[in-house]
Amino acid sequence: MGEIKEHHSQESHSHEHNHDHGKMPIILYFIGLGLAIIALFLDNGNLLLKNILFSIATIAAGYHVIILEGIGETIENTKIKRRFTPNSHILMGLAAIGASLMGNFWEGTLLILIFSGAHFLEDYAEGRSKREITKLLEMNPTTARRIMPDGNTQTVDVSELKIGDHLQVLNGDQVPIDGIILSGTTSIDESSINGESIPKEKSKGDGVFGSTINGTGTFTMEVTKESKDTVFSKILQLVNQNQDNQTKAASVIQKFEPKYVNLVLIVIPLVMLLAPFLLDWTWSQSIYRGLVLLVAASPCALAASTVSVTLSTTSNLAKQGVLSKGSTYLSQLADIDAIAFDKTGTLTNGKPEVTNYYFADSVNEENIIDIIVALEKESNHPLANAILEKFEAKNKIDIEVTNQIGKGLTGDFNGKNYRIGKPTSFDDVSDEYIDLNNEWASEGKTVVYVAEDEEVIGLIALMDVPREQAKATIDYFKKLGIHTTLITGDSEMTGKAVAEQLGLDEVVANVMPEDKSNIINQQKQKYGVTAMVGDGVNDAPALVNANVGIAMGDGTDVAVDVSDLVLMQNDISKLVKSHKISSKMNRVIWQNIIFSMAVVAFLVVVSSLGLTDIAISVIIHEGSTLVVILNGLRLLTTN
Template sequence: MEDIQEKQLHEEHSHEEHGHNHDHEDGKMPIVLYFVGFVLSLIALFLGGETNLLQNSFFLIGSISAGYHVIILEGIGETIENSKTQHKFTPNSHILMGIAAIGAFLIGSFWEGALLILIFSGSHFLEEYAEGRSKREITKLLEMNPTTARLIMSDGKTIIVNVNELKVGDQLQVLNGDQVPIDGVILSGSTSIDESSINGESMPKEKTQGDGVFGSTINGTGTFSMEVTKENKDTVFSKILQLVNQNQENQTKASSIIQKFEPKYVKFVLMTIPLVMVLAPILLDWTWSQGIYRGLVLLVAASPCALAAATVSVTLSATSNLAKRGVLSKGSAYLSQLAGIKAIAFDKTGTLTKGKPEVTDYHFADSVEDENIIDIVVALEKESNHPLASAILEKFEPKNQLAIAVENQIGNGLTGDHNGKTYRIGKPTSFEGVSGDYVRLNEEWSSEGKTVVYVAENEKIIGLIALMDIASENAKATIDYFKKHGVHTTLITGDSEMTGKAVGEQLGVDEVIANVMPEDKSNIINEQKENYGITAMVGDGVNDAPALVKADIGIAMGEGTDVAVDVSDLVLMKNDLSKLVKAHEISLKMNHVIWQNIIFSMTVVALLIVVSLIGLADIAISVVIHEGSTLVVILNGLRLLKIK
């Protein structure tokens, strides 16, 4: 995990959006140089008269100092670096400002040239700060990385060791208030744990013997011992760090287009401006001085900085917002695609349902004493490790604890004797001669996708219990939400058609496809893509992995298998489908704000070009409006950090 952290921190410093490779590489030096340049320019502003040469020298030196980082390193330096890499001239937009400032100095407009550099560089640092806010929201996760653990030795003593040294099977002690160092299972003790770093839930979770715990979470007031179940590189938190790393490196489609378009646009401007300077005096009766000056104003006006920044703060803010809510993406491109989905398919077990059966209905004959029967049912089921037995034990509370010798017969179920009578719990097909209400209820509950077991006394049916893997808390609301937005919903399950349709009807999905083998799921997703367009798949198991890969957007439930999480594009921590609804809402908002920014920035550029050509703007006005529009774009994107 430390390797991941070091890589993440290195990349955060070495790679910034739209080519700002040199951001902060000299620590605070760029800011210091900027303020030195600002002070020199301010001094020059108050010099005049006989000191004109000194004044212009101060403006020139101040401009070089203030613009060193933004103009020289990023404008000229990166243009040279990118041109070498691409084997062709590949300028960035900053070089336009540098050329405009040099032109202003050459025609004697030292104050306007210095003002251009001061405003452009100053706004650039503000943009970096604004963009950094959204990045810091995501990388706060890195600060929660546990580094040490209390290892329990064979003699019972504890020693402090590095988390990276831990192996599966090691036993650890976690004191109250400590970070849980690694994923594992509690061996002894009970406590409450703050798991917000993993699943976004604000309420602590009660934990006791046998419960799983996650590295980086915060232990409450209890002390417990635990056994390590995963190596450090495979923990849930390590997976989160990997997703965050991919998240910050990935870009939306719109962002990629803009970055590819920027060098071509800058080259077009660099070719057009000299033509304006040369042809305008000839065709429009301007003086040569006017032609050069208005060409420089046009150069500033045409710079696409706001357009280049149109997507950066938006995508980082959106992914940061969702990361805090327990939705992690491997890139903002997937969030952008999520906004445009036309179909979404769900696995059933563990995705739309809770993943384990619960007792939904039961009925016992009026002639028997319910409490006594429940005592017997519980006594029989205590001797079974079947999931249905666990569900029955969770449902029924015995009045008396009975000790019954139980025989588990394959095909017949559980059998035991009590007070001279033989009791059996088994599937309906293992009993003969059943009639009346029991048959009717069995057929009714079975048609609803429920599993039914009979309870018999001396082979005479005296009751029946229905169990079902019921829908998860937010499943119905999630299906309703996507249907409301015109998205086709499909339930894909390996269960029987009766069970699949029962769940599908309960939730209101548009289509149910049952009896599906894992390899068939990817083919179904392919058909959905052909029939509807952009398709998402939501699943939690290894059997869902092929479909998650095939889908345009694969979405994994966070408590599912590692394989499902690894191959997915989005991860919903804590198996909460309401987080998927929130992700879709924010993705829609993200795309909306991106287009707001693009349209706004292009409008400002077009307006500045027009007013520059007709002589209504000078360099100072053009710079103020241009950089102001860039800041507006950045701040508009940061609004997504605050979406509730």
């Protein structure tokens, strides 16, 4: 189980079925099921009609699984690998033919009905694994306001823009393409690029990225990249590229099947050919015993051994708020060697909170809080919301507020000017505040100063704090020896501060979306099976590239669409439950495999000794199938 890694090229190709045949396979299956039921109710006086109906039922129910997939894929995979590469579908078909040749048409039909039914259920359990990027495409800017030589603006397609073009971006507009600001000041929501929820203040000379959202200011910019080379275009290209390169890891059964089938296909003909010489059987006895052995060796319970387990696991997790897009991803989650986390909105709450504040002893704290609240309630900046959640005014006052990019909020009250701004916007600050600012900033916090007539009288620290369950989640994976990494577009100082609080093994900061995807590649090569947990557009390439992509349920639609598992209610502790339950799923699958093969071994032995016939073999087969199904259903109630 620990060996499941990313499977490449030919090895994985043999297990990637194309099930896109519409509803016809299911319709044929139910036609076969209906004909089999009708045949069962016919008396032996209509034996010929019964056997004809059973034969048609076998062909109808097994058409997709045995003929299209079994024979078709055996031929295809044999060509690719240049050696005979059968699957268990072929074996089940041969067992059904063998049973029919011995006059046991019902047993042959029953084998195919159970096997095909298990196959369709497995497809249902696998769910929708296709990665949708429609919403990602919708976020790609399509038009821009190009400034013409006469000073007027013209709306043009983004694809027409050339490096050096000048554009106008109005407040609330989407930035159409990567470039630098020529004039104007604004704040821009860059979460689609770096995942950060706090808008970045921008002015002349600063770089801007296509697909990001402009705030309240209007600015002009110069194009520095063609549309195909923008950061957002690279996100799209990486998602597509990683999606094309993704190969589904083979399940336990899929790895085991070809070897087992080859063994049976070699042993049964040898028994038929050698038994008359070695065991003094007649040729008719030899062929009959060989066919009985074929039915005994058919892995009916093996075929069903994963279905109830994966369906039960998927259903159980759904009830607990974890949506899975396929049982294979759950199996891989149990086997991860490394797990990487995005910071903002994944390990943290995704919005800043006031963590510290300090005012000079000479300041009336109640009065200054009233003034701070009056200033901040006129701002729509995310930091304002955090400050207003922390402080409550005792006396409501009205102040006319000016919001200056680079300077902060300013307003006059009782003949004095008050300003709240970032530390670099103030001169002549006392060492007391500088020391506190440095201390809090080293902990990854954002600090703002509060000044009266440009003299700093206090400061407030804010931070996007870790989720309540984050540390326990990290501790769980670390105890299992699974490598934990924080990958963030935020500064190294902030990233390290969060990583230290939570105890992560490694932190990689200041990363762009393409860096995240490359880091996942490195983790896969260094550690093995790697999971990625994220919530933003910028996480999409890494989520697709990881062996298991896990999205926070309240994250962007794009992250949810391209992920393999979704944690609803943004509860990261559900990741621990998912890992525990998926690990138990793998254990139960192995229990079923071992039990199924023990039954097969028993039937082979007693069949070889002539102690059973095909009817008893089928009864024991179906009994063992029922046992593995019931064993799998235990996972419906696992916590």
